[in-house]
Amino acid sequence: MVIQKTVRMHLARRQHKPRYTGMRLLTSLEKQTSAMTETAKKLKKDQASSVKQVNDLSVEIANAKKKIKVAVLPILPTYFKEAIT
Numbered sequence: 846m847v848i849q850k851t852v853r854m855h856l857a858r859r860q861h862k863p864r865y866t867g868m869r870l871l872t873s874l875e876k877q878t879s880a881m882t883e884t885a886k887k888l889k890k891d892q893a894s895s896v897k898q899v900n901d902l903s904v905e906i907a908n909a910k911k912k913i914k915v916a917v918l919p920i921l922p923t924y925f926k927e928a929i930t
Contacts, residue, residue: 864913871910878903 885895
């Protein structure tokens with residue numbers, strides 16, 4: 846029983862670790878974009894375009910988070926490497 850429980854935990858961790866690691870990465874990016882929004886609002890030149898770019902980025906991050914939450918298949922670590930680049 847103990848071995849079965851431990852193996853099951855290990856398999857679940859191995860399967861879902863990229864998912865919660867990616868969510869943590871996206872959450873930190875979300876916090877950085879909120880700081881970037883505040884900075885972009887203080888600009889005198891090109892304020893509207895800068896704010897729009899930051900808002901577009903935050904929408905992309907939100908979509909990526911939704912995609913991870915809804916995904917049924919295992920999320921591979923390579924997904925996040927592709928998303929960052």
